[in-house]
Amino acid sequence: MPAGLVISAPASGVGKTTLTLALARAWRNRGLHVQCFKSGPDYIDPAFHAAATGRASVNVDSWAMDRGTIAHLVGRGTDADVVLAEGSMGLFDGVAARGVSGTGATADIAEMLGWPVLLVIDPSGQAQTAAAIAAGLRDYRAGVRLAGVVLNRVASPRHEDLVRRALNDAGIAVFGALPRHAEISLPKRHLGLVQAEEQAEIGKLIDEAARFVAEHVDLDAVLGSAASWSPQPAANGMNVTPPGQRIALARDAAFSFIYPHMLEAWRAAGAEISIFSPLADEAPDASADVCWLPGGYPELHAGKIAANARFRSGLRAFADTRPVHGECGGYMVLGTALTDADGIRHEMTGLLGLETSFAKRRMHLGYRLAALAAPMPGHQVGARLRGHEFHYSTIVAQPDTPLAVVHDATGAVIAETGSRRGLATGTFFHLIAEDR
Missing domain, CATH: 3.40.50.880 (Class I glutamine amidotransferase (GATase) domain)
Structure with missing residues (x-):
């Protein structure tokens, strides 16, 4: 039975994509079958997911898609060992007016699928306040469960200790802490990341990210925090008419x-x-x-x-x-x-x-x-x-x-x-x- 997990954060730009790719490749290197999805309308990240897992990734979007469509799309994870849904923006960020099945927020997908959320927290310029942010996200919406936290870009061992202690006092698990590491930074341009197919060295970059994350994150604990998931049969498919034969x-x-x-x-x-x-x-x-x-x-x-x-x-x-x-x-x-x-x-x-x-x-x-x-x-x-x-x-x-x-x-x-x-x-x- 697959284990499902949503990877999200308080905001954009804190390392969701890098952590998703690293976890996917690290688990794949252990012989697990990993399936990724992208929550929201980002058409660039799925190609990175495919490069990390060897399996095609698709978008799931609560503003544009109904529950049947989302169920149909995530059904491709049935034969995987681990299913990861990478969020967009912050966990609860969506539009003001509800769409087909939600506002487009990552939290919609987490609640709909019953998968806990792994938060990526960048505590740059703060310490104990990072725990307050994580606790606020944990308690903001009933039905959205927090698995724990991975800290990214910690400045020093002392910095890490301060944040870890505060998160422990708040009852939030810390699965690991990543120091700053320029070698796994993904290049960007004006519409987001430079596309995977344009990066000749993308395989090596993902391998380095996987090695680095495996060194600093408890992969077994993260996997153990994921929810066992029994996909429900989709009542319908995409209901899309091709533009031609x-x-x-x-x-x-x-x-x-x-x-x-x-x-x-x-x-x-x-x-x-x-x-x-x-x-x-x-x-x-x-x-x-x-x-x-x-x-x-x-x-x-x-x-x-x-x-x-x-x-x-x-x-x-x-x-x-x-x-x-x-x-x-x-x-x-x-x-x-x-x-x-x-x-x-x-x-x-x-x-x-x-x-x-x-x-x-x-x-x-x-x-x-x-x-x-x-x-x-x-x-x-x-x-x-x-x-x-x-x-x-x-x-x-x-x-x-x-x-x-x-x-x-x-x-x-x-x-x-x-x-x-x-x-x-x-x-x-x-x-x-x-x-x-």
Whole structure:
């Protein structure tokens, strides 16, 4: 029977991902089968999980998904020995208004699955106060159980002793304390961690993290704190309609942001996926009946995309007779032009009139609920789509027919409506699920 555990923290940036990867690899090195999940709309971390465990990881999200969908997704952990759900932001951080089954907080997933929470606490600049924070998180919400704490970035043995004593007085188990260790720091860029597939040495980094954590953390005690878990049969699956029978999917360093569960749901529904690389100047498969451009980092490769004539002409020819859809970065590439961070304007494919700029960065972040005013691949007029938007571009022009009426998680209407022109459509949000 699998043992389930949620890894969370008081805030972002304290080491959740590093600890998750280290524990997963350390237990895998002991011969255990480890399954990871990511709570929340982060599409980068699952690839790191897969690198550590050798098993595909997916997102579970209480704002966008119902309980049946979450149960279906976590069911892949049935044959594992250990199941780890890595949280996002702080343990109770979500949106103000409840979504499908919760607010998107990691605590929702912990309570829903009945898994205890392993807290990562960074006590930098404090000592006993770290225990007060941990105790507050333990007592904040009935139904969320605390397994214990791993301290990260402790400054000295004396510092560790002060924090350990305070946590012991509060009745909170300390499974280990990690000194600062630059060798296991994961590189970052403006949308989060540099992606796993872009890091040639990611295997060595995870191995070092596993060695370091095994040296300073009681792995047996952590494993013993996890809850025995009997997955409940899911009443239904993903209920996702693929955008087509044969999907040409852009996939390279500029087009890599798509939720793994969406690809799995498309395949499970019988769709075939044909991969092509715009950066390698490849055109979509001529035998496909739909083309999908995910998000990613087109702003870092805008010059190359603009120069790749075979890709641009091939995509335009495809769009003459078949649907093309772009999400976020893919939407920008379907547009007329993209201005990069240096102020250089690059012509894009021109299938839509959208023009965006990174010259003046402006963060767009949050859940999105879209009611389609026009059809897009896989979804008809009136469909209610749930997704998440995260980018730093500014809209210079968005002149085409709006694709949807889009609200944020509070219900406020936002200007990023998406667009439709001919058979081309695009949205700034990444699709997570459709309301049933």
